[in-house]
Amino acid sequence: MIRALLRRLNAGPLPPPQATRRRDFWLSLVAVAVMAVGLRLLETGLSAYWVQMICLAGLNVVLAVSYNLINGVTGQFSLSPNAFMACGAYVTALLTLSPAEKSLSFILEPLVWPLSVISLPLPMALMIAGLVTALLGFVMGFPVFRVRDDYLAIVTLGFGEVIRVVANNAQSVTNGPLGLKGITHLTTVWWAWGLCLAAAFVVTRLIRSSYGLALKAIREDEVAAETMGIDIFWHKMLAFMVSAFFQGVAGGLLAHLITTISPNLFTFFLTFNLLIMIVVGGLGSTTGAVLAAVLVTFGGEWLRVVEEPLSLFGYEIPGIAGMRMVVFSLILVGFMIFMRRGLLGRNEFTWRWLTALAGRRSENK
């Protein structure tokens, strides 16, 4: 029902007239300001635990939005975010850790030379991590985009494992299974949600441009897209690299949020979680990905209720640890049965939708 409503209200002549564009711009600016004030209040008012959760939600939004670009918009079923996050996390951590801390951590084998003396500020480290991860995406793209569909999923899944195995064994670079410890807690809500804004801005602008149209065309019909003069390989690569860039930066911020990283952190489960988010939000919908990333992050916390002991009609039910995962799975199953295309399908929440809705309300009065 939400979807039908969105589709109806979003329909209209394109492109939006100049006035609408200007209005949307101001509305977005106001929304960002409101968000900033809200974050400020939450940051000061909530416990450290919940602030941590808000940061995590922000990072999940970044990851889901960029993942959606390649899986939802371009239709390439990639399973590599965990590889990109691992790459970004390790690069950032290795660049920001002080030489003293590095020599403390690397007890089995010393860290290789240039890395052992470098110590960069976070913004520069994040930028480098993003670029390195995009480069990794570029290198991966050559074998990956020779295949499609299920095969592409398997190849990208394989790369995720390769990165993890490399992290486990490249002792003198990654410190192997011991991982990196003592990373400074630098990720604040501002970093996390600031990156959200950047990712949402770039991805949305990209999707709305001619390039985004080409990506959707590739999703709809590769043969037709190629026959219409679109170089499908380079367009897939573009989406893959943009997605890798943001996932790398998000991985870097994640490292500075949880302060300890090891290869086992970056298993397929990370990817799986993101996949749940973009499917629940609606494959191809950026706003859906944002919504679902926040819901899934906090959903796990809200569901703790079901693990607490409760009394029902005089019966005492003891709390069962892990019960929330059962409930979570049941909710997901329900989603896949009743809302197969996710919360928003391929539609987006737009200002036009909101103003149209408001206009309708006032008409009814």
Add this chain to the structure above:
Amino acid sequence: MSGQPLLDVKGLTCRFGGLLAVEEMELAVPRSQLAGLIGPNGAGKTTVFNLLTGRVKPASGSILFEGRPLIGLKANRINRLGLARTFQNIRLFSELTVMDNVLVGFHGGLKANFISAVLRLPSYRAEERRILARAEEILELMGLMEQAQERAGNLAYGQQRLLEIGRALATSPSLLLLDEPAAGMNPQETLALSALVRRLRDELKLTVLLIEHDMHFVMNLCEELTVLDHGKVIARGAPQAVQRDQAVIEAYLGVSPAKCASTENGDA
């Protein structure tokens, strides 16, 4: 280049395993001609289109387009050189709007890089405006302006065929390949299509090569016909001459009983 045909195909041969789909085909389409490719089902007509647009690689032969060899080029490169097609089994981007389908056609020719597109630099915006205006012209020409924001998959069958032509036009071709454009159209729509194709030639100076089973449509529109049967050219020439050609009649209707019956199936 005036004496040279726009499209020059020589000795084109294509095999699918043991099946010889196209055999030693010769085809020359001069500029601004309305050419037709006909033949019974399974004669290899669509395979010829697939060979021309780079979807299928030939076993041997040469394809020259504006004097340039096409064999070995990727499909998107061939399109950029000025060769656009429609598909027999409609292949629209059905989840996108009618307008977006046409806009996709312009993307291959876009000069702005993706960074200027994301930042919406003035150069990109100017290009976008120009493309939008031209897309509207195309939809106007196709009579699809009313449905511009409709999902392409929701269009009526005949309109989908028109949209495919519109999308092909957006890639600014000099040669347009139409694979059964009139299939599924009613007589009025077919008539309108006939007029449209002629306008494309007269006003946009396009060269058109089309595959069609509607003989009335082909005979009235095309200036030169090539008849294909079992991958071989069995006749070519003006429609009236081809119509009377004994080999063509036999390919479509079967060999006359006097000559010994065969199992050829005609469908026109």
